[in-house]
Amino acid sequence: MQDRDLVLGIDIGGTKTSCGFVDLTGSIFNATSMPTQAKESVDNFISRLNHQIEKIRADLPFSHCLCGIGIGAPNAHHYRGTIENAVNLNWGESVDLVSLIKRHYNLPVVITNDANAAAIGEMLFGNARGMKHFLVITLGTGLGCGIITDSRLLYGASGFAGELGHTVVDPDGRQCGCGKRGCLETYVSAAGLRRTAAALLAERRDPSPLRATSYYKMTAKQIFNLAVEGDPLALEAFDRTARILGMKLADAAAHLSPEAIFLAGGLASAGDLLLAPTRRYMNDFMFSAYRGTVNLLPSGLQTGVSAILGAAALIWHELKQL
């Protein structure tokens, strides 16, 4: 029997690193994860990761050919193969991760940021199959964005295109971790939703269980659950989030004219509570020539393994172009 062609997808997150083998149809084998330790050196991290990879590789129930490795990570620089200024990790200003991985695996290795990986994953294995122009918005602690134009990831001159999380909603608005004010991700993200809920506690008078929760303890999940139960404050927090997101997605469409925009990541699992009003607002703000032609859709990748699929799709996409 022939060897099965596989790639390895690795997703490096601030708290957890996941990996698994993926074939060309998007089937995942032996996915696993290990903690990413903030204070660990990169050499230690790589050695632990290699150990993990060899372990799941030995457990594969069929003979295979490993064709390449794809990595998704925050602050990853595709052109340089590096991770730069990863604030949650003790890895210094720039780590040449691709070279470190290649020391152990003499294979094609590519890296990109997690939102770009999500976009390419959507194109190969998700709801963007057959599309040439689309965006994936990842809504987690922050707001990330991967842009596909003409079936290719858009990197731009810096290698960091698609920083929609730092477009301006209000020049005098909320403080952002980036040093600016009023960035989109201070409104539209899990953290942004919490800030909006806090602002509504001040603005409105509705009683709400949110008033009995400290800011530290408030979570997007709690606000979601309350909204589902009909809590007016929580519902209003989602509506405001949707309005700002819809407005900025219409702006993004005016730049890029995509066929569709996909919402992925933790906050996107709020489903139609976020998706339906965002779609309505996006169409309100849409330039007339595109109105009604840009679909707002949920990601087609299964939560939990979407990051591995994205990283794997990245290297499959690259290998197909060789």
Place this chain on the structure above:
Amino acid sequence: MQDRDLVLGIDIGGTKTSCGFVDLTGSIFNATSMPTQAKESVDNFISRLNHQIEKIRADLPFSHCLCGIGIGAPNAHHYRGTIENAVNLNWGESVDLVSLIKRHYNLPVVITNDANAAAIGEMLFGNARGMKHFLVITLGTGLGCGIITDSRLLYGASGFAGELGHTVVDPDGRQCGCGKRGCLETYVSAAGLRRTAAALLAERRDPSPLRATSYYKMTAKQIFNLAVEGDPLALEAFDRTARILGMKLADAAAHLSPEAIFLAGGLASAGDLLLAPTRRYMNDFMFSAYRGTVNLLPSGLQTGVSAILGAAALIWHELKQL
């Protein structure tokens, strides 16, 4: 002696249609123009245009080979070869201009909108030579934008990407001709500058010759001249225009991560009165990872012939890829 390779560049505007022959170095020969008549049928227009072309072609002082025709026009659809819903012309919903031109000239003919033509002109003959990622913003009656990523024009799914003029500055803001409110071009354009001056007449108390001019008679040129003379109202009008433009260009950079952004068109001839403060505001609003790396520059194409050069560059660019 060998025939000289030339293309014909045609720029169709609402009031004037210009054309001229252009060689591969960007030298223009026998440029001319004729009025675009709002009530004329497209067949009449084409017949007048052909007559004009044959006249300037007969006058060329050297033997030549005409290699192709490039056309820049508002509402031009690159993929379809059409001009769609040209509001200032009596041409109906959609005119297949490329086919009409090809009836007379059995040559490669391409069409795109005027801002895209300006972008490709900048890349071949202007200040963007050698750049792979940049934007050209055309500031005339409205605000147009041509986007180059990876050395290619970005068209998107609709063929109409780069509608930055209709991104949202203020969802409750000024009425726009497109039916929305607060679009960028209602603030940043020749018409937008006049609206800002009118708003300042209400907000501020400074005496100014602008108070003696009717709204209809007020022009961007007049506001420019007054600003140069130090009129506080006119200066403030430019500063506000620059702030909004700078903010939205920082947003555009967050989408596309360009090497540079170029300002072209009538209002851009205000030079440093607009360019210098826009550059400052753009950097204030720029995402930290790009700050200082995105240049804001004037167009390198000579006013008056830039549209012909852009249309010619479009077809040269296409011919080089064949």
